[in-house]
Amino acid sequence: MGLIFEKKIKITEEHIDLNNHVNNVQYVKWVEEVAGEHWDTVKDHLSFPFDIWMLLDHHIQYKRQVYLGDVITIRTYPKPPEGIRQPRKVEFYCNDILVVDSLTLWVFIDRETQKVKRLDAGWLELL
Secondary structure, eight states, X not given: OOSOEEEEEEOOGGGBOTTSSBOHHHHHHHHHHHHHHHHHHHGGGSSOTTOEEXXXXXXXXXXXXXOTTXXXXXXXXXXXXXXXXXXXXXXXXXXXXXXXXXXXXXXXXXXXXXXXXXXXXXXXXXX
């Protein structure tokens, strides 16, 4: 378990666009994937493992290009809740340089009622 989750990915042809660098849409996919993978590693240690996250807002900054054969490190972590919204940072590094920076806002949904569930800021201390 942990507040910060990291994953490494080696860039392959499937990630490359016509400009010979990682396609911007690929980063958006990774943001959602890594958030889900992080949740999967911690949810069973919490009292609400069956509830789900829904993405509300997504902001991403592309700072540098990444190319075929590069290895990136994706680092993600939730920030303290803002009311019903749960911010999450996702940072992409190549050779220890920040190349893409993302901030997403999520809401937590009670699986049974399908209603938004407010999480107390203390939930982050359980990670």
